[in-house]
Amino acid sequence: AQSVTQLGSHVSVSEGALVLLRCNYSSSVPPYLFWYVQYPNQGLQLLLKYTSAATLVKGINGFEAEFKKSETSFHLTKPSAHMSDAAEYFCAVANQAGTALIFGKGTTLSVSS
Amino acid sequence: KAGVTQTPRYLIKTRGQQVTLSCSPISGHRSVSWYQQTPGQGLQFLFEYFSETQRNKGNFPGRFSGRQFSNSRSEMNVSTLELGDSALYLCASRPSGTTNEKLFFGSGTQLSVL
Numbered sequence: 001a002q003s004v005t006q007l008g009s010h011v012s013v014s015e016g017a018l019v020l021l022r023c024n025y026s027s028s029v030p031p032y033l034f035w036y037v038q039y040p041n042q043g044l045q046l047l048l049k050y051t052s053a054a055t056l057v058k059g060i061n062g063f064e065a066e067f068k069k070s071e072t073s074f075h076l077t078k079p080s081a082h083m084s085d086a087a088e089y090f091c092a093v094a095n096q097a098g099t100a101l102i103f104g105k106g107t108t109l110s111v112s113s
Numbered sequence: 114k115a116g117v118t119q120t121p122r123y124l125i126k127t128r129g130q131q132v133t134l135s136c137s138p139i140s141g142h143r144s145v146s147w148y149q150q151t152p153g154q155g156l157q158f159l160f161e162y163f164s165e166t167q168r169n170k171g172n173f174p175g176r177f178s179g180r181q182f183s184n185s186r187s188e189m190n191v192s193t194l195e196l197g198d199s200a201l202y203l204c205a206s207r208p209s210g211t212t213n214e215k216l217f218f219g220s221g222t223q224l225s226v227l
Contacts, residue, residue: 090156095158100158100169101158
């Protein structure tokens with residue numbers, strides 16, 4: 001069965017610092033992986049997705065993620081944090097049938113000036 | 114193009130009552146999915162409708178039901194509300210012929226059960 005685990009429920013960085021949000025997956029088939037962002041009182045917005053093409057995936061707002069099969073990881077990074085990046089981030093994997101997403105518990109990113 | 118629209122934005126109900134939430138997908142999208150978001154369980158898939166038929170269902174009790182109309186609008190119903198049903202309910206739509214990489218989410222309905 002597919003699952004994702006997000007390491008760290010809360011990450012704090014300074015403005016301009018590297019952002020690293022960790023996600024490990026478990027999948028019995030080649031996975032489709034996603035990162036979503038949720039701002040307060042809003043729905044989910046897709047940041048980026050991995051669908052078995054390039055292992056380094058670039059998304060919106062300067063975020064990128066690298067798919068590492070050997071480590072079963074799909075960590076999200078951004079070289080320089082901005083105050084506007086403060087939000088909750090969710091890693092997700094498509095279920096085996098591709099009919100639904102299975103989400104991690106989420107990581108809240110705080111950015112201080 | 115308008116996004117996924119969910120109404121109402123907030124709801125307060127008491128235990129034992131029932132509630133109906135509404136979702137209007139993006140124009141042209143025929144697939145609508147529902148997710149429940151709680152602090153403890155995170156985001157969990159409820160069900161998906163396509164062309165008025167439920168195609169997939171998550172692991173939720175029968176108190177949770179839904180339907181889809183011919184214009185692709187969807188409603189979700191929860192009967193005999195329990196305190197644990199307090200959650201943000203998110204609706205998502207996607208174009209026909211695509212899978213979950215094309216999901217678009219609404220802002221959700223925040224349900225509080227007292």
